[in-house]
Structure formats: C-alpha cells, structure tokens
Amino acid sequence: MPSPCSEAAPAALTELQHFMQQVLMSSDNRGREAQIARHIAPGPRLPAAEHLAIYQRAYLARLLQCMQGQFKALNHALGPALFRDFAADYLREQPSSSPTLAHLGAGFADYLRRNRPDADAPEDWIDFMIELADFEWSLYTLFDAPGAEGSGYASVDDLANPALRLQPALLLRQYRFPVNHYYQQVADEQDPDHPDPAPVCVALVRSHYRSGIFSLRPLQYELLQRIALLQPGQPFQLAVRHTLDQLGPAGHATVQQWLLAWVQAGFLVINQPYTTSCR
Amino acid sequence: MPGTALPQLGLGLRHVHVEHILQHQPEVDWFEIISENFMFSHGRPRHVLRQVAERYPLAMHGVSLSIGSSDPLDMAYLRALKVLADEIKPRWISDHLCWTGVHGHNTHDLLPLPLTDETLAHVAARVRTVQDVLQRPLLLENPSTYLRYAASTWSEPAFLAELVAQTGCQLLFDVNNCYVSCFNAGQDPQDYLATLPWHAIAQLHLAGHQHCGTHIIDTHDRPVAAPVWELFRQVWARSPQPGVLLEWDADIPDFDACLAELHKARRYLHEDIPADAARPAARHEAISTPVDFLIAPVLQDAATHTTEPRHAQPVL
Numbered sequence: 001m002p003s004p005c006s007e008a009a010p011a012a013l014t015e016l017q018h019f020m021q022q023v024l025m026s027s028d029n030r031g032r033e034a035q036i037a038r039h040i041a042p043g044p045r046l047p048a049a050e051h052l053a054i055y056q057r058a059y060l061a062r063l064l065q066c067m068q069g070q071f072k073a074l075n076h077a078l079g080p081a082l083f084r085d086f087a088a089d090y091l092r093e094q095p096s097s098s099p100t101l102a103h104l105g106a107g108f109a110d111y112l113r114r115n116r117p118d119a120d121a122p123e124d125w126i127d128f129m130i131e132l133a134d135f136e137w138s139l140y141t142l143f144d145a146p147g148a149e150g151s152g153y154a155s156v157d158d159l160a161n162p163a164l165r166l167q168p169a170l171l172l173r174q175y176r177f178p179v180n181h182y183y184q185q186v187a188d189e190q191d192p193d194h195p196d197p198a199p200v201c202v203a204l205v206r207s208h209y210r211s212g213i214f215s216l217r218p219l220q221y222e223l224l225q226r227i228a229l230l231q232p233g234q235p236f237q238l239a240v241r242h243t244l245d246q247l248g249p250a251g252h253a254t255v256q257q258w259l260l261a262w263v264q265a266g267f268l269v270i271n272q273p274y275t276t277s278c279r
Numbered sequence: 280m281p282g283t284a285l286p287q288l289g290l291g292l293r294h295v296h297v298e299h300i301l302q303h304q305p306e307v308d309w310f311e312i313i314s315e316n317f318m319f320s321h322g323r324p325r326h327v328l329r330q331v332a333e334r335y336p337l338a339m340h341g342v343s344l345s346i347g348s349s350d351p352l353d354m355a356y357l358r359a360l361k362v363l364a365d366e367i368k369p370r371w372i373s374d375h376l377c378w379t380g381v382h383g384h385n386t387h388d389l390l391p392l393p394l395t396d397e398t399l400a401h402v403a404a405r406v407r408t409v410q411d412v413l414q415r416p417l418l419l420e421n422p423s424t425y426l427r428y429a430a431s432t433w434s435e436p437a438f439l440a441e442l443v444a445q446t447g448c449q450l451l452f453d454v455n456n457c458y459v460s461c462f463n464a465g466q467d468p469q470d471y472l473a474t475l476p477w478h479a480i481a482q483l484h485l486a487g488h489q490h491c492g493t494h495i496i497d498t499h500d501r502p503v504a505a506p507v508w509e510l511f512r513q514v515w516a517r518s519p520q521p522g523v524l525l526e527w528d529a530d531i532p533d534f535d536a537c538l539a540e541l542h543k544a545r546r547y548l549h550e551d552i553p554a555d556a557a558r559p560a561a562r563h564e565a566i567s568t569p570v571d572f573l574i575a576p577v578l579q580d581a582a583t584h585t586t587e588p589r590h591a592q593p594v595l
C-alpha cells in the first residue's frame with residue numbers, strides 16, 4: 001500500500017479553500033467584500049459576488065432537499081418551511097463530514113433534543129417531533145445497515161438452539177407518541193394530525209432486504225431487549241425464562257407463538273457464540 | 280480512426296429505474312454508478328448492484344474524492360473505493376477536477392480549483408497516490424464552474440492536458456459542463472477544445488442544463504440542449520471512441536424516456552438532425568449538481584411491510 005501524500009498543501013490553496021468554505025456555509029458576505037474581490041474574478045455578465053452567490057444559493061438548498069428526503073414524515077409534520085429552518089440550523093451547527101450523503105441526518109434528532117425551542121416550558125408537539133426524527137432516522141439507517149442476508153436467518157427448527165440471537169439489522173425502540181402510525185399514514189399519502197401521547201414499542205427489522213415496522217406488546221419488547229443483551233455463550237433460554245415467569249401457566253405456549261412469528265419475520269439468527277472478532 | 284464507430288451508450292444508474300432494469304433487462308451498453316451510493320452500503324443497494332453487474336458493464340463515478348482539497352486524501356475512502364472496484368470490476372473509475380471541502384467537512388458540491396502551478400503539483404501528486412491505490416488510471420472530469428479565481432494562470436484544458444502528461448490519468452470529458460463553464464466565463468467552447476488532450480478522453484458525459492440568461496446552471500434535470508449536441512458532434516469526431524453517458528439526476532423521467540434521450544446521441548452523430556429551437560431563459564434558478572437523487576427512497580420501502588407478527592397474541 002503506498003503511503004498517503006504527506007506533503008502539505010500549498011498555502012495559497014489552503015487559504016482560498018478555507019475562505020470559500022466559510023462563505024459557502026455562512027452565505028454571509030458582509031465584511032468579506034475585499035476578500036471576494038481579491039479571490040474571485042468578475043465575469044462577463046456578473047460581478048464576482050454574483051458568481052459566488054450561485055454556489056452559496058445551491059449549497060444549503062441541495063442539502064436541505066436531501067434532508068427532506070431522509071425525513072419525509074417529519075417534513076410533513078413540521079411543514080416544509082419550518083422543517084427547512086430547523087434543518088438549516090442543524091447543518092450550520094454540524095456540516096457534513098462524510099463522503100456519503102447517507103449520513104447527513106445522523107445528528108438531527110439529537111440536535112432537536114438539544115435545541116428545542118420550548119426549553120423553558122416543554123410542549124408535547126416538540127417531543128413528538130424529536131421522537132419522529134429518531135424513528136425516521138432509525139428506519140433510514142436500517143435500510144443500508146449490516147444485516148443477515150449473507151449469513152442467513154434462523155428457521156423454526158432452531159427454536160431450541162441456545163445460540164439463537166437477534167439479527168444485526170434489528171432496532172428496538174420505545175416512544176411516548178405513536179410515531180410508527182403517523183409515519184405509516186404519511187407513507188400512505190394521508191394527512192394525519194399530530195397524535196396525542198400513547199406509548200408504543202416497536203421493532204424495526206430488515207430481513208431479505210426489506211424493512212418492516214413491528215408493533216410490540218410491552219412484554220414482547222422486554223423479551224427482545226433481554227435477547228439483545230445476552231452475552232456470547234449465554235443460552236437463549238436465559239432471556240426467555242423471566243418472561244415465562246411473568247406470563248404464568250400459559251406462558252410457554254405464548255412465547256413459542258411469539259418466537260415462531262419472529263423467526264418467520266426474520267428477527268432471529270444463529271450466532272457463532274464462541275468466535276470473537278479480531279478486527 | 281476517431282469518430283467512425285458507433286458510440287457505446289451508457290446511462291447513470293438511478294434508484295427509480297433499478298426495478299425496471301432488473302425486470303426488463305433493457306438494451307443499454309453500460310451503466311454508470313455513483314460510487315458513494317454503494318461503497319458504504321450493506322443493504323439492498325449493494326445487493327441490487329451485484330445483480331446489475333452480472334448483466335451490464337459498469338463505470339464507477341465518484342463525487343467525494345476531493346482530489347484538489349488541501350485536506351489530506353481520505354485513505355479510508357480510497358480503500359473503500361478499491362474494495363467496491365474489486366467487487367464489481369468497473370470499466371472506469373472517475374471523479375472530478377475539484378475539491379469538495381476542507382477541515383474534515385464535505386460541502387457535497389464540486390467546487391472549482393484555482394488553476395495554478397502549485398495546484399497542478401498538488402493535484403498531480405494526489406492523482407498518483409490514488410492511481411497507486413486503485414492500480415489503474417483515474418479518470419478526471421471537468422466540472423461545471425460558476426466562477427473563476429483571480430489567481431488562476433492556467434486554462435482548464437491546458438491544466439488537464441498537463442495533468443494527463445504528468446500522471447497518466449485519463450479524462451471524462453463532460454460536454455455539457457464544458458458548454459456551461461465556457462458560457463459562465465465568457466469563453467468560446469472552440470478555444471476550450473483547441474487545447475484538450477484528445478487522446479486521453481475515455482468517457483464523455485451529456486446532460487441537460489438550465490439557462491438563466493446571465494449564467495447557466497448544470498441541473499441534469501432535462502434533455503440535452505441543442506448547442507451541447509452540436510458540441511458533442513465535434514467532440515466525438517476528434518475523440519478516440521470514448522464511452523458516452525447521459526446523466527439525468529433531478530426530475531428523472533421513466534427509464535424509456537431517459538433511454539430515448541440517450542439514443543439521440545447516435546442520431547446526432549449519424550443523421551443530419553436539425554438542432555431544437557433554443558429554450559427561453561428560466562425565471563427560477565434550479566439547483567446545480569443536484570444530489571437528492573442519491574437519497575434512498577426509504578419511506579416507500581418500509582411502508583410496504585407494516586404489521587406485527589401475525590400469530591402473536593395480545594397478552595397484557
């Protein structure tokens with residue numbers, strides 16, 4: 001493997017790119033008129049600042065369009081104008097640092113959490129927006145996350161296997177608002193109202209390259225959480241035991257039904273419990 | 280002899296067309312992918328790409344190499360690019376003569392470089408590194424530009440010619456970008472062509488643009504403009520039979536409409552087709568270098584599978 005270029009970039013290039021990136025990301029030329037005149041040549045039909053403005057206008061517009069694509073339900077809930085205000089502030093605080101746009105919205109839910117406009121007197125609808133952002137981003141990342149498509153899923157014959165585990169492309173989430181229902185309604189091109197609080201537990205699962213949203217009972221959610229927390233080498237049955245105790249005499253049949261459904265939906269895989277990653 | 284054969288016509292592979300392509304296997308000579316859409320993919324995009332690669336030759340076209348940035352080259356990015364290349368064995372690997380960001384940021388725009396001796400040495404050294412990693416020549420594309428730096432001392436084609444001479448890289452010559460950049464700088468495209476290193480052109484791009492009167496925006500959202508077809512005719516006649524690719528990245532029509540636009544390339548070369556009437560200047564500026572087509576259509580995807588496990592009984 002050749003070594004990367006270690007020579008420093010030319011000073012003039014470094015300075016120019018620093019300047020250009022600043023004016024692109026801030027879109028504010030005040031106090032920079034002299035620098036613009038020094039760096040950018042006037043064109044045949046437009047002054048230098050107008051040439052620069054073409055880049056400035058496109059920078060944010062382009063990225064906002066992408067975020068609207070990544071948060072379609074949140075864009076619907078907030079309305080495009082307000083969504084763009086929040087997203088523009090987020091992009092100013094956390095410009096992209098990834099070669100791929102697929103990571104663009106990664107910090108958005110956290111950003112909203114930290115910068116909620118109702119910090120003094122929390123309002124329900126803001127909580128809903130934050131939860132919807134988290135839900136939507138979870139689903140978005142799941143689409144292209146490492147999964148079990150290559151290694152294969154557990155089958156109904158594996159239900160007694162102690163190495164049964166959750167597959168990698170599975171996320172468990174709890175929300176105070178029914179964000180999954182809201183999301184589904186937007187996907188179905190309806191125009192839902194902001195919902196009232198109503199706690200939900202969901203599993204987001206990608207199997208065979210298709211993503212699914214599964215509503216869970218609280219006990220189902222707890223059981224899946226316990227499975228997720230199993231250490232390598234611990235038997236699968238350890239996670240199930242607690243749920244069986246809670247369910248009482250009918251518990252065994254119920255849990256078997258759940259597991260059967262989850263296997264059929266691609267929730268579970270057989271882990272190689274004693275192999276450790278060396279990377 | 281340049282320009283006598285039929286061009287190999289390719290299309291940019293887009294999410295909205297993938298199902299159609301896999302189902303109908305249309306006759307297209309090759310597809311070009313946006314590398315960053317697949318380099319980091321562990322889901323359906325990469326899976327689908329493998330299927331497309333079984334049926335069609337591919338080219339990898341990147342937008343984040345940032346060959347002219349004053350930041351160090353991103354070696355992790357380069358390694359991921361090489362892994363993807365080893366997997367799908369593309370005909371070409373290309374990116375742009377540009378920079379995309381500094382201080383670790385990515386503007387996701389293809390920003391112009393000051394064309395100076397210093398920049399040339401900087402970019403040439405980095406092209407060599409990239410080619411060492413990829414173990415093949417890199418193709419560099421002339422970007423659409425909307426400004427010129429006061430510091431530039433080279434013309435773009437002369438800069439590219441020197442880069443080719445120093446590094447052995449090849450060119451992806453975007454005919455539309457040439458037209459757009461020349462108009463925006465008040466330069467005659469014929470002067471641009473006069474210095475172009477023709478022998479190094481391995482691929483051509485065609486795309487639509489938006490004329491705003493005082494400037495042209497490279498929008499990739501409409502058919503190729505008549506003067507670009509004219510320029511294409513000239514470029515093809517002087518090039519060593521490069522692959523010809525149509526880019527359509529915003530307001531993407533159905534696959535057959537894209538294909539019909541691509542097939543115009545053959546007709547423009549071999550039949551005498553009058554140029555379309557010039558379109559009026561646009562009132563609202565569209566977005567240059569649109570990128571939202573890179574965002575996976577997840578909403579529709581997940582919505583098709585919303586159900587709780589069918590046999591699960593409510594227990595509490």
Ligand SMILES: [Fe+2]
Nearest residue numbers: 420453484526
């Ligand atoms: Fe291009």
